[in-house]
Structures are given as structure tokens and as C-alpha cells.
Amino acid sequence: MEIKSMHFKANASAKLADVVLQRNLKSSKGKFVAKRAEAIKDLDDFEGTRDAAAAIRNKVIDNLDLWLERFERKALDTGAKVLWAKDGAEVCRLVVEIARKHGVTKVTKSKSMLSEEAGLNHALEAAGIQPVETDLGEYILQVDNNEPPSHIIAPAVHKSLDDVADLFHKVHGTPRKTDIPALTREAREVLRGHFLSAGMGLSGGNFLVAETGSVALVTNEGNGRMVTTIPKVHVVITGIEKVIPTLEDLSTLMRLLPRSATGQSISNYFSILTGVKKPEEHDGPEHLYFVLVDSGRADVVGGDFHEMLRCIRCGACMNHCPVYQTIGGHAYGWVYPGPMGSVLTPLYAGIENAIDLPHAATLCNQCGVVCPVKIPLPDLLRKLREKQTERGLRPLTERIGLRLWAWVAQQPRLYALGASVGARYLKWLAGDTDRIRLLPTAPEWSLGRDFPAPQGKTFRELYAARQTRTKEST
Amino acid sequence: MSSRDDILGRVRAGLQRNASNATIARDEMLAALTNCSQGPKPGIDAEPKALLERFRLKSELQSSTVDIVAHESDAPAAVARYLAAMNLPKSAVAQPALAALDWAGAGLTVEARGARDADLVGITGCFCAVAETGTLMMCSSPDTPAAVSLLPETHVAIVRASRILPYMEDAWALARKELGTLPRAVNFISGPSRTGDIEQTIVLGAHGPYRVHLVIVAD
Ligand code: SF4
Numbered sequence: 001m002e003i004k005s006m007h008f009k010a011n012a013s014a015k016l017a018d019v020v021l022q023r024n025l026k027s028s029k030g031k032f033v034a035k036r037a038e039a040i041k042d043l044d045d046f047e048g049t050r051d052a053a054a055a056i057r058n059k060v061i062d063n064l065d066l067w068l069e070r071f072e073r074k075a076l077d078t079g080a081k082v083l084w085a086k087d088g089a090e091v092c093r094l095v096v097e098i099a100r101k102h103g104v105t106k107v108t109k110s111k112s113m114l115s116e117e118a119g120l121n122h123a124l125e126a127a128g129i130q131p132v133e134t135d136l137g138e139y140i141l142q143v144d145n146n147e148p149p150s151h152i153i154a155p156a157v158h159k160s161l162d163d164v165a166d167l168f169h170k171v172h173g174t175p176r177k178t179d180i181p182a183l184t185r186e187a188r189e190v191l192r193g194h195f196l197s198a199g200m201g202l203s204g205g206n207f208l209v210a211e212t213g214s215v216a217l218v219t220n221e222g223n224g225r226m227v228t229t230i231p232k233v234h235v236v237i238t239g240i241e242k243v244i245p246t247l248e249d250l251s252t253l254m255r256l257l258p259r260s261a262t263g264q265s266i267s268n269y270f271s272i273l274t275g276v277k278k279p280e281e282h283d284g285p286e287h288l289y290f291v292l293v294d295s296g297r298a299d300v301v302g303g304d305f306h307e308m309l310r311c312i313r314c315g316a317c318m319n320h321c322p323v324y325q326t327i328g329g330h331a332y333g334w335v336y337p338g339p340m341g342s343v344l345t346p347l348y349a350g351i352e353n354a355i356d357l358p359h360a361a362t363l364c365n366q367c368g369v370v371c372p373v374k375i376p377l378p379d380l381l382r383k384l385r386e387k388q389t390e391r392g393l394r395p396l397t398e399r400i401g402l403r404l405w406a407w408v409a410q411q412p413r414l415y416a417l418g419a420s421v422g423a424r425y426l427k428w429l430a431g432d433t434d435r436i437r438l439l440p441t442a443p444e445w446s447l448g449r450d451f452p453a454p455q456g457k458t459f460r461e462l463y464a465a466r467q468t469r470t471k472e473s474t
Numbered sequence: 475m476s477s478r479d480d481i482l483g484r485v486r487a488g489l490q491r492n493a494s495n496a497t498i499a500r501d502e503m504l505a506a507l508t509n510c511s512q513g514p515k516p517g518i519d520a521e522p523k524a525l526l527e528r529f530r531l532k533s534e535l536q537s538s539t540v541d542i543v544a545h546e547s548d549a550p551a552a553v554a555r556y557l558a559a560m561n562l563p564k565s566a567v568a569q570p571a572l573a574a575l576d577w578a579g580a581g582l583t584v585e586a587r588g589a590r591d592a593d594l595v596g597i598t599g600c601f602c603a604v605a606e607t608g609t610l611m612m613c614s615s616p617d618t619p620a621a622v623s624l625l626p627e628t629h630v631a632i633v634r635a636s637r638i639l640p641y642m643e644d645a646w647a648l649a650r651k652e653l654g655t656l657p658r659a660v661n662f663i664s665g666p667s668r669t670g671d672i673e674q675t676i677v678l679g680a681h682g683p684y685r686v687h688l689v690i691v692a693d
Pocket of ligand 1: 260310311312314367370372373375
């Protein structure tokens with residue numbers, strides 16, 4: 001997918017002014033938050049479970065090379081093939097090759113964020129192979145001119161019922177309906193035909209199990225089961241960081257993933273797929289391929305942002321983020337929105353291509369508190385800001401301003417003079433009130449904030465006055 | 475250099491891999507794979523009656539419906555009762571593992587085979603069930619094809635009460651003991667398929683069944 005993160009500010013302003021989007025965001029706001037809060041109540045030891053989950057993920061990413069080799073060996077033993085892709089272009093090349101090899105002209109897809117990263121649908125179409133998105137949210141976006149997803153769990157969360165009603169009426173040529181079950185049935189009927197006729201099914205992978213060489217898929221709609229049961233070929237596209245050790249670890253992570261994502265105690269379907277169909281079996285793919293994707297992940301291993309690799313893509317951080325709730329997912333400009341996206345996009349797409357994202361956060365730590373694998377997201381965002389400064393990527397005015405301030409701060413007299421003028425100016429700005437609403441020197445920044453007005457004297461002046469008073473009274 | 479070697483090479487460089495830390499890490503990996511240690515689990519009363527009750531309750535919360543019969547031979551009649559009450563067709567596809575039950579005796583036309591698109595009712599057993607969340611564990615095999623619980627609009631599952639276990643961890647232990655290796659597909663099913671993709675409104679019956687009915691055999 002093309003990266004548009006450098007236009008974050010302009011995108012965010014446009015999204016704030018988008019009346020329809022703002023209405024849709026408002027109506028969805030809080031639903032995920034409330035459901036998660038309710039769902040974690042059944043875990044007697046929620047914090048302990050989070051610690052255990054973080055430990056499981058650490059165990060693997062701290063020795064990722066060995067776990068990957070172990071997973072690969074097990075998967076090969078089951079009859080699967082394991083391929084490796086350095087970047088999105090290689091993902092596209094490999095998948096097109098597999099499709100050609102098996103004479104496939106149609107691919108049904110269950111949700112895969114990595115295929116979004118790679119822009120796979122585009123590549124398949126260019127090769128004359130029809131990709132069909134089958135997750136209802138992804139399907140809605142695909143038939144709406146291949147719109148990108150705005151949320152990793154609920155890709156079409158920015159769309160209203162009316163949007164979908166208009167869309168289906170237009171693309172299916174059926175009478176317009178506004179009944180959600182009827183719209184869902186309409187999509188089911190259209191997609192059923194595709195499930196049965198596709199030669200290849202493509203899925204992501206929530207986890208890869210090293211013990212058994214399996215892929216684990218967490219789904220609700222059943223489309224994940226369809227694309228991995230009916231076609232002759234199944235291709236799994238996942239990031240190299242997705243390995244976990246054992247089936248028991250899978251159970252621990254499953255106590256957290258659906259609860260954190262949608263507030264469910266377990267997803268409707270949880271499928272653990274191992275190897276290929278045996279000759280005497282009725283269903284299942286005859287060929288299973290794993291495409292293990294790097295796309296920037298290998299270079300994160302062992303570095304300052306290593307902990308980010310624990311992420312299990314639950315989306316809780318975005319559901320709880322005040323910035324995400326206000327602007328929606330598209331403004332972030334790439335596949336991953338919200339706090340996790342503000343960390344991942346610079347890491348995978350280049351710090352210089354997403355300058356504003358690490359700043360698109362209030363560092364309120366709502367995300368850190370809800371993250372099921374305890375990723376310290378605000379710390380990582382702060383570290384990214386530091387990296388930008390180290391690499392001289394901040395805007396010229398900011399750099400000059402900070403340098404100027406540093407110089408002034410080293411000149412005590414000048415500093416005292418500046419501070420005393422500043423304090424008086426700010427008091428004057430506040431007028432009769434105790435708040436400053438708009439700062440003429442930083443209008444954009446102060447538009448959304450009010451600050452308490454200073455008393456009109458600097459700390460040093462107040463301190464000196466107090467010292468004199470103390471002396472006089474003794 | 476192949477992409478595999480390139481990727482693994484950079485992972486090793488990031489981890490500062492060398493011979494001595496590789497030995498330690500490999501031992502830790504083997505230990506993790508043999509110990510299969512478990513994380514914290516919510517408390518569950520494992521007494522059989524309580525397990526059955528919890529499973530029933532949790533299944534209903536997942537929007538499944540539940541019936542309890544005394545013996546396996548009562549199951550066909552229970553299925554027939556359910557289909558009649560729901561105004562559903564009297565013909566169904568059943569997993570070959572259930573072929574021996576007397577379906578005709580209950581007035582049902584049941585074909586024991588893999589599922590097809592036109593099948594409206596699918597009848598399955600299950601490998602075991604998990605009380606923690608009200609979940610069925612289905613293991614695929616020639617006798618228990620996976621699509622029977624997926625393609626039809628109605629899924630009826632027969633569950634033996636003695637196979638209701640407290641946790642998913644117990645299900646893994648049972649699979650290791652009875653099956654050795656995992657089958658091609660393990661599907662944990664918790665109620666009918668659903669979606670919340672339009673305005674976060676939950677709709678039952680996305681791509682899989684609209685309804686799941688459980689016939690628990692108390693035996
Ligand atoms: S960073 Fe944490 S909260 Fe955000 S998606 Fe990843 S696992 Fe979930």
C-alpha cells in the first residue's frame with residue numbers, strides 16, 4: 001500500500017472537517033471500550049495473564065532466529081512449504097507464482113494486513129488473477145473502489161449503515177436496503193459463489209505454533225474457515241514475528257486477544273491448521289504454503305523498538321486512543337493506525353516518511369494500560385521523537401528555536417530578562433481571566449488547549465521577594 | 475543470498491547471536507517445548523455436574539441453544555424435535571462418524587458424507603468441549619469432515635457430557651494423548667458465525683451457520 005503518512009497534518013484536518021466521518025466516529029466511539037472492560041472481568045488474574053502473554057512473546061522474539069527455524073522444520077514435516085519474503089514486492093511475486101503454478105484465476109482472501117502492506121490485490125489483478133476480499137468489512141471496502149481499511153479489526157468502522165446501503169444498491173444492483181441482517185445476507189450470497197469457485201484461499205495468521213508447525217486463525221464470520229477449507233491451495237501470509245512456542249501458549253494468548261479486540265471471551269471460530277488434506281479426507285487444501293514476511297521486522301529485532309514485535313494486533317490501543325477516536329484510521333496514511341501504527345509505520349516505512357505520527361499522541365498512556373502484551377507504546381513514541389531529533393529530521397524552525405532556547409538558557413541574565421518579559425506578556429494576554437486561550441506565537445498548537453495564565457512574575461522574582469520577607473521577619 | 479538467509483542473518487545480527495548464546499537459547503527452547511507450561515486460568519468448578527452447567531450457560535451466552543438427553547440413542551429424536559420446532563427441513567448431512575445412529579427411526583433423512591453447498595442442516599459430533607467459554611473442539615478426519623459444521627445454515631452438534639473439560643489446555647492434553655499429532659484442522663466453535671462489521675451491530679449468520687444447536691448426551 002502506498003504510504004501517505006507524510007501528509008498526516010493535512011489528512012487529519014480534513015478528517016476533522018468531514019461531517020459524515022465525525023458522525024460515524026462518534027457513533028462507534030466507546031463501544032469497543034465498554035465491551036472490553038466488561039469482558040476482562042471474567043479473568044480472575046487479568047494482570048497475571050498479561051504478564052504471561054508478554055513473557056510468551058518475549059521468549060520468541062528474544063531468540064527469533066531459533067524459533068523461526070524450529071517452526072519451519074515442523075511445518076515442512078507436516079507437508080507444508082515455507083517461503084520467505086524480504087519485502088512487499090517479494091510477497092506479490094511469490095503469491096502470483098504460486099497462483100500461476102496451480103492454474104488459479106480467482107483467490108478468496110480472509111483478512112490479512114500483510115497483504116495490505118504489500119499491495120497484493122493490485123499485483124494479483126495485474127497478473128490477471130481476481131482477488132476477492134471475504135471479510136465483510138474488507139469486502140465493503142473492496143467494492144467501494146478498493147478503499148483502504150481504517151481499523152485493523154473493523155476495517156470499515158468509518159462507514160455508516162447508509163454508506164453501506166448505498167454501496168450495495170449500486171454494486172449489486174439490488175433494491176436499497178437499510179436492514180443490517182439483510183445487507184449481511186446479501187454479501188453472504190454474493191461471496192458464497194466465490195468461496196466455492198476460487199482455486200486458492202489466502203489468509204493471514206494470528207499465530208504460528210512452533211510445537212506443531214500450525215497456523216492459528218481467529219475469526220468470527222467463518223470466512224477464514226471457508227478460504228482454508230474449500231480451495232485446493234491455501235497460502236498463509238504472516239510476519240516473521242508471529243511465532244509462539246506451544247499450544248498452551250496459544251490458550252493463554254486467546255484469553256486476551258478476543259477480549260482486547262472485540263470484548264468477546266473467545267472468537268466464534270478459532271482454527272488451528274496443520275499440514276495438508278490426506279487422500280481419504282473430504283475437505284481441506286492439497287497444498288499449503290507459508291510466506292514468512294520480513295518487510296522491516298528483522299531490522300527491529302534487538303534494537304530500541306524490539307518490544308514492539310510482541311504486538312498481537314488486537315487493536316485495543318487504537319480503540320482507546322483519543323487521537324484515533326477523533327480522526328479515524330485513514331489520516332494515519334498507511335495500513336496500521338492508532339498508537340501501534342504510529343510506532344510501526346516509521347519503523348517499517350521509514351522514520352522520514354512518517355514524521356508527524358510519533359507526535360500524533362498525547363502520551364496519555366491509555367494505550368499502554370490496555371495493551372494485552374504490555375508494550376510501552378508512549379515510551380516507544382518518545383524514542384521515535386528522539387530519533388527524529390538525532391537524525392535532524394525535525395522542521396528547521398523547531399531546530400533553530402530549540403537551539404536559540406538552549407543558548408539563552410546558558411546566559412543567566414538574559415534568561416532572567418526573557419522570563420520576566422514573557423511572564424508579564426502572558427499575564428497581559430490572559431486579560432481578566434485566568435486562562436490563555438490562543439497563543440499568537442503558536443496559534444495552531446494552542447487552538448486545542450487552554451493554559452493557566454502565570455501570575456505575572458517569574459519564579460526568580462517570587463523567590464527573591466520571599467527571601468527578603470524571611471530576612472525582614474527574623 | 476536467498477531471502478531466507480538474508481532475513482535470518484539480520485535477525486541473528488540484531489540478537490548478537492554467537493555459538494555460546496545459541497546453546498543456552500536452544501536449551502531454553504527445548505525446555506519450553508517439553509514443559510508446555512500454562513498461564514493463569516480463571517477458576518472453574520471441575521465437578522462434572524458443575525462443568526456441564528457452566529458449559530450450557532456459556533454456550534447460551536454464545537447464542538447456541540442447548541438440549542440434554544440421557545443416551546446417545548436419544549440424540550436423533552432430539553435433533554428431529556429441534557428441526558421441527560424451528561420449522562427446518564427434515565433432511566440433513568451428518569459426519570460419517572454418526573452414520574450408525576438411527577436417523578430414519580426419528581423420521582429424518584440423513585446422508586453421512588462430506589458437506590455440499592446445498593445442504594441446509596449439518597450434524598456433527600465433537601472431539602471434546604470446553605466449559606470455560608462454551609466451546610466445541612472439532613478435529614477433522616475422513617470420518618469428521620470440517621465443512622459439515624460450516625457450509626449448512628444450521629449446525630447441530632452432539633456433545634457427550636463426559637467430554638466436557640474445564641479449559642482449552644485440557645483439550646490440548648487430550649488431543650496429544652488420543653491423537654498423537656494434530657489433525658489437519660482443529661476448529662474451536664463458539665456459537666453461530668457472526669459479524670459486527672456494519673456499525674458494530676452483531677448479526678448472526680455471516681458466512682457460516684445462522685444457528686448452532688447442541689444436544690448434550692448425559693451418559
Ligand atoms: S500494540 Fe498492544 S494494544 Fe496495540 S494492537 Fe498491538 S497488542 Fe494490541
